[in-house]
Amino acid sequence: MSRQIDRRAFLRRGAAAAAALAVGPGLLTACSTDEPGANPKSGSGSSARSGGTFRAAFVGGGASETLDFFNGPSALDLVRARAWHGTLGNLDPRGPDGVRYGVLKGIDISDDLSTYTLHVRPGVRFTDGSELTSADILHSLSALAAKSKLPVYRLAAANFDLARAKADGGLKVVLPTLRPIADGRMILCQGNFLVVKDGTRKFAQGMPSCGPFRLTEFTAGQGSAFERYDDHYGHVPLLDGLELRSIADSTARAGALTSGEIDFAHDLSPVTARTLADNAKVEPAPTKSPYLVGLSFQMNMSAKPFDDPRVREAFKLAVDRKTMVRTVFYGNAEVGNDLPSIGFPDYAQGVPQRAHDPERARELLKKARADGMKVTLTTGPETPGMVEMAALFVEDLKKVGVQASVRELPAGQLYADFPAYAALPLAASYQMPVPALSTYQMSTAGGSPSAFGWKDSETDALVAKARAERDPARAKELSTRAQRTRWTQGNQVLPVFKPNLNAQAKGVDGVRDDLFEQFPGFSRASLA
Amino acid sequence: MRLLAFAFRRLAGAAVLLVLLSAVVFAATTVLPGDAVSAVAGVDASAAQRAEVRAELGLDRPVTERYTDWAAGAVRGDLGRGFVGERSVTEVIATRLPNSLLLAALTLAVTAPLAVLLGLWTGLRGGVADRVVSTSAQILAAVPEFVIAALLVAVLAVWLEALPRVSVIPLGGTPLDVPHALVLPVLTLSAVGLAVATRLLRVSVADTAATPHCEAARLNGVRGVRLAVRHILPNAAGPAVQALTLTTGALVGSAVVVENVFDYPGIGRELQLAVAARDVPMVQGIATALIAVMLAVLLLGDLCTRLLGAGEGHRR
Numbered sequence: 056m057s058r059q060i061d062r063r064a065f066l067r068r069g070a071a072a073a074a075a076l077a078v079g080p081g082l083l084t085a086c087s088t089d090e091p092g093a094n095p096k097s098g099s100g101s102s103a104r105s106g107g108t109f110r111a112a113f114v115g116g117g118a119s120e121t122l123d124f125f126n127g128p129s130a131l132d133l134v135r136a137r138a139w140h141g142t143l144g145n146l147d148p149r150g151p152d153g154v155r156y157g158v159l160k161g162i163d164i165s166d167d168l169s170t171y172t173l174h175v176r177p178g179v180r181f182t183d184g185s186e187l188t189s190a191d192i193l194h195s196l197s198a199l200a201a202k203s204k205l206p207v208y209r210l211a212a213a214n215f216d217l218a219r220a221k222a223d224g225g226l227k228v229v230l231p232t233l234r235p236i237a238d239g240r241m242i243l244c245q246g247n248f249l250v251v252k253d254g255t256r257k258f259a260q261g262m263p264s265c266g267p268f269r270l271t272e273f274t275a276g277q278g279s280a281f282e283r284y285d286d287h288y289g290h291v292p293l294l295d296g297l298e299l300r301s302i303a304d305s306t307a308r309a310g311a312l313t314s315g316e317i318d319f320a321h322d323l324s325p326v327t328a329r330t331l332a333d334n335a336k337v338e339p340a341p342t343k344s345p346y347l348v349g350l351s352f353q354m355n356m357s358a359k360p361f362d363d364p365r366v367r368e369a370f371k372l373a374v375d376r377k378t379m380v381r382t383v384f385y386g387n388a389e390v391g392n393d394l395p396s397i398g399f400p401d402y403a404q405g406v407p408q409r410a411h412d413p414e415r416a417r418e419l420l421k422k423a424r425a426d427g428m429k430v431t432l433t434t435g436p437e438t439p440g441m442v443e444m445a446a447l448f449v450e451d452l453k454k455v456g457v458q459a460s461v462r463e464l465p466a467g468q469l470y471a472d473f474p475a476y477a478a479l480p481l482a483a484s485y486q487m488p489v490p491a492l493s494t495y496q497m498s499t500a501g502g503s504p505s506a507f508g509w510k511d512s513e514t515d516a517l518v519a520k521a522r523a524e525r526d527p528a529r530a531k532e533l534s535t536r537a538q539r540t541r542w543t544q545g546n547q548v549l550p551v552f553k554p555n556l557n558a559q560a561k562g563v564d565g566v567r568d569d570l571f572e573q574f575p576g577f578s579r580a581s582l583a
Numbered sequence: 584m585r586l587l588a589f590a591f592r593r594l595a596g597a598a599v600l601l602v603l604l605s606a607v608v609f610a611a612t613t614v615l616p617g618d619a620v621s622a623v624a625g626v627d628a629s630a631a632q633r634a635e636v637r638a639e640l641g642l643d644r645p646v647t648e649r650y651t652d653w654a655a656g657a658v659r660g661d662l663g664r665g666f667v668g669e670r671s672v673t674e675v676i677a678t679r680l681p682n683s684l685l686l687a688a689l690t691l692a693v694t695a696p697l698a699v700l701l702g703l704w705t706g707l708r709g710g711v712a713d714r715v716v717s718t719s720a721q722i723l724a725a726v727p728e729f730v731i732a733a734l735l736v737a738v739l740a741v742w743l744e745a746l747p748r749v750s751v752i753p754l755g756g757t758p759l760d761v762p763h764a765l766v767l768p769v770l771t772l773s774a775v776g777l778a779v780a781t782r783l784l785r786v787s788v789a790d791t792a793a794t795p796h797c798e799a800a801r802l803n804g805v806r807g808v809r810l811a812v813r814h815i816l817p818n819a820a821g822p823a824v825q826a827l828t829l830t831t832g833a834l835v836g837s838a839v840v841v842e843n844v845f846d847y848p849g850i851g852r853e854l855q856l857a858v859a860a861r862d863v864p865m866v867q868g869i870a871t872a873l874i875a876v877m878l879a880v881l882l883l884g885d886l887c888t889r890l891l892g893a894g895e896g897h898r899r
Contacts, residue, residue, distance in 0.1 A: 117848075117856045118675040119668035119865070126669050128622065204636050206625030275670065275678070276848050278754045298754065303846045307749040316751075467859025470626040472617030473633065484626075498627035505627045 107582040108296035109563075111319035111575070112308045115301025120275040122258035124249065125203040130322075130574060135279050135299055136249050137569075137576035141179060141187065141265040141288065144244030145570035146345070146399075153400055154244035155570060158187055158265065158288065162243065168235035168523055171215070171243075173228040179288040181252055181263035189222035190253040196220055196230070199255070200248065206497075207247050210489070213497050214242055235523040237530060238401060241490050246571025267292045267578035276301055293565070293581040305439070312337055312558055318582060319559045319566065321575070324439040325384045328556040338561055341387055341554035342572040345398030349391060349486035350444055351549040352432065356508030358480040360425040364544055369419040372412045373455045374448055376550040383443040387556060391549040394538050396491035401521075403491070403538035404531060416455040429458040433476075434483035435469035440553055445483050448548075477504040486549075488573060492522050492534055495541075507546055514540050586889060593885060597878040601871070605657070608870040609650045612863050618642050619666040622860035640666050642863075653867060665857065665865035672868035675853055680872060682758055683838055683849035689769045690834060694776035695827055701777070702784025702823070703811050707792055717785065723778035728837045732771045732844040739767060749846040758847070768845045775837045780830040787822030791815050821891040828884030835877055 116129030124136035147155035152162065158179050163172040179187035200208040201217035211217065216231040223229050232239065252263045260270050265288065268281035278300040283292045300317060302308045305327045308320040313334055323331075331337050354361040354370060361367055376390045389397065392409055396402050420426040430452070434445035445461050452459035469483070470476055486494070495518050497503075502510040514537050521533035541547070555573060559566065562583020569576040620628070624636040637643050656663055662672035701720075705713040723731075740748040750764040758765055791797060792815060800814045816823075839851035846852070850869055857865035 116668065118679055118853050119665055119670050119856065119860075119862070121668040121670060123669070128667055132668070204624045204639070206627055209625075209628070209632065272755055274755055275675075276853075277752055280754055300751070300754070302749065302751055304749045307747075307751065307846060310748055311751065468617070470617075470621040471615075471859075471861050473621045473626065475616060476626075494627075498629070501629075503627075503629045504633070505629075 106293070106295045108298055109294045109319070109577060109580055109582055110298040110300065110317040111321060111577065112300040112302040112311055112317045113321045114303050115276060115278075117276045117301075117303075120301065122260070122270075122273060124258075125199045125208060126205065128205065131299065131301060133247060133574045134321075134576070135270075135273075137246065137266070137571070137574055138268045138281055138297055138299070138578070139264050139266045139270050140249035140251060142244075142246055142576075143173070143192070143248040143250065144240075145246040146241065146244060147570055148400070152240050154240050156244070158192070158250050159244075162240050164237065164239065166525075168237055168525070169232055171230040171232065171239050172223075173230060173243075175226040175228070176288060177226060179265055180286045181265045182269055182284060182286075183252075183263040185252070185263065187250065187265055188225040188253075189228045190225075192228050192250055193220055193222050194253040194255065195250045196228070196248070199251070207245070207489075210242055210493060210497060211248070214239060214493065234519065237525050238490065238492065238522055241400065242493055245489070246574065246576075267576065268297050287578070290578070292578050294577070297577055309558065312560065315560070318563050319557065319575075319580075321557050322439070322555045323558060325387065325556060328387065328558060329385045331558050336561055337558050339387070340557045340559045340563075340566060342557065343554070343567070344389070344552075345396070345402075346488050346572040347389060347397060347552035347554050348438060348488065349395045349397070349549050350438070350440060350551045350553055351391070351395070351484050351486065351547050352445075352448060353479075353482050353484050353507040354546040354548070355478070355480045355482075356510075356546050357478075358508070360423060360428055361480065361508070361546060363423045363425065365419040365423040366425050366428075367544070367546055369416040369423070369425075369455065370452070371409055371548050372416040372419070373451045373457075374548055374550045375411045375451050377411070379444055379447050379551050383440050383447065384551070384553060387554065388440075389552040389554075391552050393542055393545065393547055393549045394491070395486045395547075395549060396489060396494060397552050399488070399490045401491045401531075401534050403535040403542070405535065406539055406542050409542075413451075413455050420456060426456045427458060430481050431460050431462050432481045432483065433462045433464065433469070433479050435464035436466045437469050437483075438485050438553075439556075440551070441483050441485060444551065448550075473504065477507065482507070491538065492518050495537070496522070509546050511540070511544075586886070589889060590882075590886060593882050597882055601874060601878060602654070604874045605654070605867070605871045606650060608874075609646070609653070609863075609867055612858075612861070612866050613646050615858075615861060617861050619861040619863065622667050622862065649863075653864070657868075657871065662868035662871075663864040666862045667857075667860045667865070670865075672864055675865065676850065676868060676872045679848060679850040679853050680876075682847070683842070683851060684876075685758055686765070686768055686772065686838060686842075686847065686849060687831065687834055689765060690772040690776055691827070691831065693769060693773040694780055694830065697773075698777055698780035698784055698827070698830070699823065701781045702788050702826075703815065705781070706785045706788025707811065707815070709789075713785070717782065720778045720781045723774055724782070728771060728775055728840040729844055731774050732767070732841060735767055735770055736844075739770075750848070751846075752848060768841050768847050771841050771844070772834055772837055776830050776834055779833045780826055783826030783829060784819075784823055787819045787826060788815060790822070791819040794818065821888045824884055824887045824891060828880055831880045831884075832877055835873060 113131040113134060115131045120129060121127040121132060124132050142157035143159050144154045144156040158176055160174040160176045173192060175189055197217040197220045201212050214233060214236055216233050220230045260273055267284060267287045269284045271282055272280040278298060281297040283295055285291055302311060305324040309323055309327045309331055311317045312320040354367050356362050371393055380386060380388045380390055394403055432445050432449055434442050436442050442463055449459040449461050476482060499506045499509060500515040517533055517537040521530050521537060524530035524533055564581050565579040566575050568579040619640060620633050620636050624632060664671055701716055705716045736748060739746045746766050747764050752758055753760050797814050800810060839854055842849040842851035843855050854869045
């Protein structure tokens, strides 16, 4: 596939070049500096419009891919939407309030933590020329996100009373909370809350949008094409166009990258990523913390002997984390400390790294009279590395006297029968990067089925209290206390955090600057 | 006229069979462990949220009620929407089935002439050649499709780098825009088709060659190509059509595997994705469409056989 340069893009680039000759490069970048984090870095391709069409490949979701990102379960559905629609904001440790706002100017929180006020950024325009107002945000949140079945949008519905949300004039949205929370900005501004026009029911090509690119073509299961939206708020993309392709096979995505058919390959398997190491034309671009996937094993506290905390600790001490990182991920992963959400602001502070101590594990099992216990670990290839890690974990367990074996289910089966999965004695799992406390509240608190028998009202209360604490230092302290309990008593072995092993052509720049790297939006990307 | 009556009778039979088989598919999808809730609501949903989604998808209703609802829609041509992504099932079939039919047509174009030639050669010659070809076909028929595919990929895509490892169709295009990407899937399916068809055709050629009519021709000095073209082929045509019809049936099953191996955007790949997600309406719609295609092929095969059978009588 040759790089497409359509006539309009060619003319636009010609015009841009002429303008650059006439007035120097300053004018061209002036439009891209009124948003925090929008200052162009010094470096190739970022100080002037690079132009060109950027082509990226993802796993995709076959013919079930949909433009309705509120109901589209595949990663590509969200990536496509992030290029196409404006966002409330993204997590950004350097930004005010720890976020980089998008179509919002800011979010105020009432003193009693019962109300969030969203302030709309004035002058954001949809592609039909209309201006974005509070009604559009309200519709996107309370009519669309609230009805979504996807976990990420449910996170908002689990924390805000979306049915009672209301507009206050054209530039304010008032959002009541279901219980006092101080970390609501972190939930609303993760990068996945996107805004469509008020009244939108059907998602189709040509619908008004206010994201960095305008959708020009979409074929489910094959791909989509975009052109730059010149009226994008804050900054205008450097690229002329964007193409997102569906290629399910990891080696095929890598092959398309090395042969120059695409510029960016998303989420390669560890083995595939390693084969690219010596290729001079491409470079690895793994996601950085906090955009890491936690790979873990759940011990079922409803089943003996995992009701005994000594057995749970023995299993945590038995796992050789460094070897997993080295052999399964060739070093391209981080060691985990049995707690999810590393890198998020609310992740526990000062909890020591758990050691690999097979001796102590053996002792603990003896004390608990569980030495020589039999257990089957159930896993499946739901994300790269999951099956290989299970094989290593079983070997580690054998070394401490556990008669462990692996049962590998075919792709797509591990979670299909969820009640059966949640009743397994020992099961593999993975956690998407989401803030620590809101995750706990949603999927672990109150004896949720995904908690594998963990029921602890004290920790539940502590998490709620930490989330309702305005003083950041005090919130951190409470949050750490709750997580420390999970670390000592909990039923999760989390040995590895894996980045998405993306790779890109040499000279590609700025993909990471878009934040929310798990689902890159490409609004700041440029080609060599 | 009698042929028309026959066609109507067979059509009615096929319709009844389609209804029965669609019920079997529905039952099979229902007894699979699990449901679409995890695929739709995520794996970290609470028990209450899972129940809510299950109710929203209608999975809390009795199976018989769900089936009759689906069947009532299907009769009106409405196959509903998939649970995952809420895409129209009819639309998915309309975009993916043609790609699969293209693969099947190309495979038959390769398989049919080759199988006829091999069938004639082995059926008439016998001896060592027959044993070698028959044994090879037997072995080939026993090897799973994904193994054949993996071998072809290893040699042609990885080692020789002559062909793409998967079928990446250009945006807005069709598989015909990338003919080289069709080679590996067609080769794999042809190997499967050839193994089935050669063995069936060999038998019908040998049977035909043993008929008194052919014996007489041979005694009159008719040999080789002339014997094959004038006497064997016309009389073996009916069984040959039946053999190719059965081969097409075998290919439908193989296509599901092959499309997944090569990431080919066909109906088989969608069926696999839908089964993995326990997306009942999508599985149901696609399976019914595949069964309908299969029944249509069988019906067509029967009609051809009957027509050829009628011709055969004249020739005799």
